[in-house]
Amino acid sequence: xxxxxxxxxxxxxxxxxxxxxxxxxxxxxxxxxxxxxxxxxxxxxxxxxxxxxxxxxxxxxxxxxxxxxxxxxxxxxxxxxxxxxxxxxxxxxxxxxxxxxxxxxxxxxxxxxxxxxxxxxxxxxxxxxxxxxxxxxxxxxxxxxxxxxxxxxxxxxxxxxxxxxxxxxxxxxxxxxxxxxxxxxxxxxxxxxxxxxxxxxxxxxxxxxxxxxxxxxxxxxxxxxxxxxxxxxxxxxxxxxxxxxxxxxxxxxxxxxxxxxxxxxxxxxxxxxxxxxxxxxxxxxxxxxxxxxxxxxxxxxxxxxxxxxxxxxxx
Numbered sequence: 001x002x003x004x005x006x007x008x009x010x011x012x013x014x015x016x017x018x019x020x021x022x023x024x025x026x027x028x029x030x031x032x033x034x035x036x037x038x039x040x041x042x043x044x045x046x047x048x049x050x051x052x053x054x055x056x057x058x059x060x061x062x063x064x065x066x067x068x069x070x071x072x073x074x075x076x077x078x079x080x081x082x083x084x085x086x087x088x089x090x091x092x093x094x095x096x097x098x099x100x101x102x103x104x105x106x107x108x109x110x111x112x113x114x115x116x117x118x119x120x121x122x123x124x125x126x127x128x129x130x131x132x133x134x135x136x137x138x139x140x141x142x143x144x145x146x147x148x149x150x151x152x153x154x155x156x157x158x159x160x161x162x163x164x165x166x167x168x169x170x171x172x173x174x175x176x177x178x179x180x181x182x183x184x185x186x187x188x189x190x191x192x193x194x195x196x197x198x199x200x201x202x203x204x205x206x207x208x209x210x211x212x213x214x215x216x217x218x219x220x221x222x223x224x225x226x227x228x229x230x231x232x233x234x235x236x237x238x239x240x241x242x243x244x245x246x247x248x249x250x251x252x253x254x255x256x257x258x259x260x261x262x263x264x265x266x267x268x269x270x271x272x273x274x275x276x277x278x279x280x281x282x283x284x285x286x287x288x289x290x291x292x293x294x295x296x297x298x299x300x301x302x303x304x305x306x307x308x309x310x311x312x313x314x315x
Contacts, residue, residue, distance in 0.1 A: 004101045004115035005135060008037070011074035015097060017047040017090035019081045021264075021292075023237070024154025024189055026080045027052055029103070029125040031061040032147035033079065036133040036140070045069050049088035053234040055189050059150060060143030072096025078113065080125045082106035082285045103128055108276040108285045123163040126151025130171050145175040149182070150189050157241055158190050162289065196231035197238070203229075204239045204254070211306065214248045215313045218306060220255035220263075233258075244268035251275065251309055255302055258294070265305065267291045273312055281308070 001009075008014065016034050018026035027048070034046045046065045056062060068089060076097035078084075081104060084091050094100050100113035105122040122128050126148040133140060140148075152172060156164050176182055193201070200221065208219045221236050229235075236256060243252035252268040265282070267275035268290060275291040282305070284293020295301045 001135060002115075002117065004117050005132065007099050007115060008075055008077070008101060008132075009040075009136060011042060011099075013043040013045075013073040014075050014077060015045040015047060015069060015073040015093050016077045016079060017049070017081075017087055017093070018079050019086035020049055020088040022048050022050060022052065022056075024056060025124045025126060025151045027056045027059065027062070027065075028147045028149075028151030028154070029079045029129045030065070031059055032126060032144045032151070033077065033103070033129045033132070034064070035061050035144050035147070036129070036136070036138045039138050039141070040136060043073075045073065045093075047090045047093060049090045053237070054194070054232075055192070056150065058188065059147055061147070069093050072098070075099045075101055077101045077103060079103050079129070080105075082109035084110075084112035086285075103132070106285065107287060108280055108291075110285075121163070121165070123161070123165060123168045124151045124155035126155070127168060127171055130175070140175065140178065142178040142180045145178040145180045146185055149175050149180070149185055153186050153190050158186065163287075193238075194235070196229050197235035199229055200226065200231050200235050201239055201242060204236060205242060208243060208246075210249075212310050212313045215250040216253070216306070216309055217243050217246055217249045217251075218253040218255070219243060220257070220302075222257045223259075240266035240268045244270065250313060253306065253309055257297060259297065261297055262294045263297045263302070265293050265295055267293075278309060278312060 016030050018030045034044045038044050048065050076094040102113040102116040104118050107120045119128050130148050204219045204221050208217050210217050240252050240254040250270050251273050254266040256264040258264045269275040274288055276286045276288050279286050279291035279293040282293040
């Protein structure tokens with residue numbers, strides 16, 4: 001057992017937080033770990049600096065997630081965070097805690113904790129949490145299984161990304177043995193969209209532009225577009241993945257206006273193109289094929305970003 005695992009096991013109180021713009025891996029792994037540690041008698045606080053996206057609000061334990069806590073704990077655990085900046089305002093509780101532990105699978109990361117449980121080969125943080133709970137001999141209940149499977153399904157884009165490995169399916173097999181309804185879960189957290197998300201996705205795909213012989217595809221959305229459709233920012237979360245699915249596209253770029261000052265850039269890539277490296281140049285991060293960053297909200301910056309992306313595509 002690692003020192004990080006020992007500290008978690010010895011703790012009486014634990015705060016768990018994920019990254020800003022939380023996705024299914026972040027929320028699912030946080031909830032699974034939180035419920036598992038509660039099963040061991042820990043006092044657990046789960047924190048998300050931003051609202052839980054609507055498709056994850058039905059997950060077991062999601063109603064327990066708060067935006068902040070005032071006090072520190074024996075151990076503060078960051079899940080799915082490649083840097084302390086990814087925690088957003090949740091980092092305030094971490095600074096008050098006795099020990100910070102990172103549980104993560106990002107290849108591009110800036111360590112910030114006292115201890116870490118890091119596996120860059122894992123398909124998602126949920127896989128690491130599953131292994132950790134087994135190390136603690138925690139009973140993996142149906143509720144915990146739903147949360148870990150959410151982590152896997154979302155982070156692997158329903159088992160379609162390169163990091164899916166034999167162990168991923170072994171974890172799924174063992175989780176499904178709890179008797180949870182796999183189809184209902186995957187339908188609610190991955191396949192289903194509300195009408196606002198469907199309309200906004202269609203609009204963004206219709207705006208898609210192609211460069212470099214179709215190897216690079218990009219689109220954008222403004223806050224006014226989302227407001228006009230009575231949608232939410234989370235309703236365009238899947239657009240970058242949808243652009244990447246277009247045949248011949250090797251790198252997909254999606255510009256999402258966040259404020260008058262900043263635009264959020266979502267990157268998806270295939271083959272040898274390192275999306276994470278491009279995001280890092282702008283202060284962001286992520287994985288080799290899934291990454292993101294913020295850039296100033298103006299046309300010149302967008303054009304400069306697209307030029308750098310084209311340079312990565314090659315001839």
